[in-house]
Amino acid sequence: MMSILRGLRAAAVAALVCSVGLSGALAQGQSSSETSDFKQVKLDSKMVESFIAAQKDVAAFAQKNPAAQGEKPDPKIQAELDAIAKKHGFASFVDFDDVGFNITMVLSGIDKDSGKFTDPIVSIKQEIEDVTADKTIPEKEKKQILEELNESLKNTPPLQYPENVEVVKQYREKIEQVLQ
Structure with a gap:
């Protein structure tokens, strides 16, 4: 039963990180059925460090604009999201969100106790x-x-860049701290 809860918790963490990240797909105004179209990218240290550094600004934005989550933002809000991303070295908020998705995907497979990735x-x-x-x-x-597990299985893409695991493991503690 504990492993079930761990698995569901991992799925919940993945969903939470994506929603806290103010889903780039929604930020672009796509319907929620299209939000699973994140791009897998090969992560490097700079991308992960930039993602970590951006969390304070993203959290402040989310707190200041709670209604912006999950809806099509007006151009002013989109510009603000892009400005946050650019401040931290991303080309756009969509790029920031893609990095967040890739980090989350790896984190959801790392066992909290052993640090082993599955x-x-x-x-x-x-x-x-x-x-x-x-x-x-x-x-x-x-x-x-x-039903929930089968839905998760259906919506979980295979990990395209296995080397992302080592990059995320290197920053795991910092990532978990900023996402709390």
Whole structure:
């Protein structure tokens, strides 16, 4: 049961980071069905350091503009988001958000205790097997958990750049601190 909760927590962290990052897809005015179209990028130290440095400004913006999350921003808000991203070395807020997505994707596969990375797709498949075999979970709850896990599996792309794991591991503590 603990591994189920860990897996769901990892999925929740991924969703939270993307929403705190004010989803670049939504910032561009795309519908929510298109928000899974993040671009996987090969991360380097500078990108991750810039992402970490930008979090204070992004959090301040999100606090100042709570209504801007999840809706099509007006040009003024979009310009403000782009300015934050550019201040920290990104070409646009979409680029910043793509880096955030890639970081989150790796973080969701790192075990908090061992630091070992497991591809999120492999983890989700294992969770599905564990939940299916677990006789202690009530059927109604099991059905809901399996629906959520299958939805996560369907929406989780394979990791395109395995080398991102080592880059994110190097900054894991700092990333987790700024995202709290």
